Amino acid sequence: MDSISVMNEDISSNPLESQSASTVKARTSLECVTPLPSAIINNDKCQPQAMQQLKYDCNELLCIRDNSATFPLPKSLSNLPIIINEGNQSKIDDNNLTLCDVESILDELTPETFGALATKLRKLKFDCYEKLKEIVELFYSKGVDESGSSCLYARLCKQFNRRTVAVSNARCRESRYGFRGVLVKHCQKQYDNICREEIEYEKQKLESETVLNEKNDRDATKKLEEDFIKIKRRKLKHLLFIGKLYRFGIMWSSVVFEYIEYLLRDKNDEESLEYLHHLLRTTGQKLEDEMIPTVPEKSRLEKYYGQLNTIVKEHKISDHICRMIKDLIELRQVSEL
Known part of the structure; x- marks a missing residue:
C-alpha cells in the first residue's frame, strides 16, 4: 500500500508528464494498426470501401484533380492501392502527343518521304485554337530555319490550307479560325519582329560605335557585325519562305x-x-x-x-x-x- 500511495503522489504532482506518456503510447498503438482497405478515387471523389473515415491532405487532392501529367501517388497513402479514372487524362495526353508527333515527323521530312509523312500529318486532329497555332508556328520555324527544305514545308502548308477550328466565346457564339489566316498573321508578326531587331541593332551600333573606336575593342565590333548578319540571314530566309508560300497559293x-x-x-x-x-x-x-x-x-x-x-x-x-x-x-x- 505504501508503494501505491507513493506512485499516486508522483502522478498528481507531475500531470503533464503523465499526459505526454499516454500520448506517446497512443501514437505507438496507431502506427501498429493494419493499413485501411483500398479506396477508389475518381478525380476528386473518394469512396472508401470500409466504414472508417479516411483523411486526405487538401493539397494532395488538388494536385490529383488538376495535374495534367502522370498521376502522382500521395505520400501519405503509400500503402493504399488506388484506382484512377483515366478518361480526361488520356485526352490531355493525346493533345501533348500530337505536337510531339508533328515534330518527329517533320524531322524525317525529305522529298522521298513527303507523300507518306504528309498522309500521317493529315490524320492529326486540330480540336482547339492553341493546337492549331502551335502547328503553324512549328511549320513556319522549320520552313525558315531549314531554308534548303522551305519548298517542302510550303507544300506541307498547302495540305493544311483549309483546316479550321471552332472557338466559342463567353456568349457561346462560335468563331472559326483557319490555318491559312493564322499562318499569314504569324508570318507578318515575325517579319515585324525582324524589322524591330534591325532598328534596335542600328541604335546599339550608333551608341557603341564611338566607345568601341576609343577602346579599339575589335571583339565587341565583331560581335555586333555577327549579330547583324544573323538578323540579315533570318530576314532573307523569311522572305524566301513567303515567296514559296505564295507559289503554292498559301500567301x-x-x-x-x-x-x-x-x-x-x-x-x-x-x-x-x-x-x-x-x-x-x-x-x-x-x-x-x-x-x-x-x-x-x-x-x-x-x-x-x-x-x-x-x-x-x-x-x-x-x-x-x-x-x-x-x-x-x-x-x-x-x-x-
Missing part, C-alpha cells in the same frame, strides 16, 4: 506587294534591294500570270519594275547589286516573249 498576292513596297522605300539601301531580288525571283512569274486579267495589279507590277530599271540607270549602288537587278529585269523580258 496572298497583296501580302507580297506589301513586302515589295516596303523593300523599295529606300532606293539606295542595297540590302533591301538584294532581298527584293530574291523575292521577285521566287514570285515574279506567278505574279505575272495572276496579274494578266487584272489591269490595276498589272500596272502596279509594272511600276515596281520601272523603279528597279531607274535604280540600274542611276547606278548609285554597287555593281554587284546593279547586276542582280539587271538580270532580274532581263529575265522578266525573256519570259514575256
Whole structure:
C-alpha cells in the first residue's frame, strides 16, 4: 500500500508528464494498426470501401484533380492501392502527343518521304485554337530555319490550307479560325519582329560605335557585325519562305506587294534591294500570270519594275547589286516573249 500511495503522489504532482506518456503510447498503438482497405478515387471523389473515415491532405487532392501529367501517388497513402479514372487524362495526353508527333515527323521530312509523312500529318486532329497555332508556328520555324527544305514545308502548308477550328466565346457564339489566316498573321508578326531587331541593332551600333573606336575593342565590333548578319540571314530566309508560300497559293498576292513596297522605300539601301531580288525571283512569274486579267495589279507590277530599271540607270549602288537587278529585269523580258 505504501508503494501505491507513493506512485499516486508522483502522478498528481507531475500531470503533464503523465499526459505526454499516454500520448506517446497512443501514437505507438496507431502506427501498429493494419493499413485501411483500398479506396477508389475518381478525380476528386473518394469512396472508401470500409466504414472508417479516411483523411486526405487538401493539397494532395488538388494536385490529383488538376495535374495534367502522370498521376502522382500521395505520400501519405503509400500503402493504399488506388484506382484512377483515366478518361480526361488520356485526352490531355493525346493533345501533348500530337505536337510531339508533328515534330518527329517533320524531322524525317525529305522529298522521298513527303507523300507518306504528309498522309500521317493529315490524320492529326486540330480540336482547339492553341493546337492549331502551335502547328503553324512549328511549320513556319522549320520552313525558315531549314531554308534548303522551305519548298517542302510550303507544300506541307498547302495540305493544311483549309483546316479550321471552332472557338466559342463567353456568349457561346462560335468563331472559326483557319490555318491559312493564322499562318499569314504569324508570318507578318515575325517579319515585324525582324524589322524591330534591325532598328534596335542600328541604335546599339550608333551608341557603341564611338566607345568601341576609343577602346579599339575589335571583339565587341565583331560581335555586333555577327549579330547583324544573323538578323540579315533570318530576314532573307523569311522572305524566301513567303515567296514559296505564295507559289503554292498559301500567301496572298497583296501580302507580297506589301513586302515589295516596303523593300523599295529606300532606293539606295542595297540590302533591301538584294532581298527584293530574291523575292521577285521566287514570285515574279506567278505574279505575272495572276496579274494578266487584272489591269490595276498589272500596272502596279509594272511600276515596281520601272523603279528597279531607274535604280540600274542611276547606278548609285554597287555593281554587284546593279547586276542582280539587271538580270532580274532581263529575265522578266525573256519570259514575256
